[in-house]
Amino acid sequence: MSMELGSRERPTILVVDDTPDNLSLMSGLLRDAYKVKLAPSGERALQVVSGESKPDLILLDIMMPGMDGYEVLRRLQQDAAAASIPVIFLTAMTAAEDEKIGLDLGAVDYISKPINPAIVLARVHTQLQLKFARDVLQNHNEFLEREVAKRTREVVAIQDVTIRAITSLAETRDNETGNHIRRTQHYVRLLAEHLQAHPRFSAELSAENIESLFKSAPLHDIGKVGIPDRILLKPGRLDADEFEIMKTHTTLGRDAIVQAEQELGESITFLRYAKEIAYSHQEKWDGSGYPQGLVAEAIPLSARLMALADVYDALISQRVYKPAFSHDKALEIIREGRGNHxxxxxxxxxxxxxxxFAQIARQYGDESIKP
Structure with missing residues (x-):
């Protein structure tokens, strides 16, 4: 993209001066190359700038009755829509201190009176070129930001769709799950958000990490894909040998996620939580769980949250080996598990x-649950 002024519509210059002769002089000098607007006072200048069609550059006299040029510039700098318009002071005040005041306020240049036409045209052209370059860069940056946001949304959507597809496939092999995966996902987020202010958990439960937990939770039972149908779909309680095989779903799930991450070649936050949840959500606070028999805080926080969410949903859901318990009965059992499970x-x-939790169970309910 060219940055020549001639490649776009003629720029607009606002000249602000309380002397009619000066306005006439500047208009005659500039109008062949630019659109020119004139304001005989600071108040009128602010009115012009507040309109829909804003000038590209302002030539501003300092010594004016009422509102002087310094005050006009202060007002412009306070207006987000006008602050980016470059201002060149036109003044008979030539003291260095006067220039410093103006530059500190945000002026881009000074032109001393009486004016030299060639100097005025050269400095106006230079400042307009700089503004055009800034505008091009700003527009480019805004375009890039929109593109990054769009691509980010696409990546997130792909993640969500992929997780949903994988977990839905796992659900088709387990006739007891129903909406279990969706319910536990929302239980985990609700519980994590509630515990966000707790001193034990606040460091890890940032909003970003909670969102990753929400994404990861559906993968907690993904390892069941590797469990034989004769065990996974058995219409009754498992015997000891079958249960040992069923327990391997934690390791199978973790290993599948590890392999996927290795193929990606980088560590991803939500996959970190997915690994923790898949591998350790069957651990118990007192060390009696599996697969590692971890104790207390050795169990990842993500897995501890998932453990409670998973058990609550299992309790209120009908299984081949148990009826669906009421919400109050589930609370009683979980309360009894405080400090051991x-x-x-x-x-x-x-x-x-x-x-x-009860509300989530009703929202994502099915025939198997009794919230």
């Missing part, structure tokens, strides 16, 4: 917002 502070937080 679950992180005590997470249980306390859950009990404070348990009505929100």
């Amino acid at each position: 679950f992180d005590p502070d997470i249980v306390d937080g859950f009990l404070q917002i348990s009505d929100g």
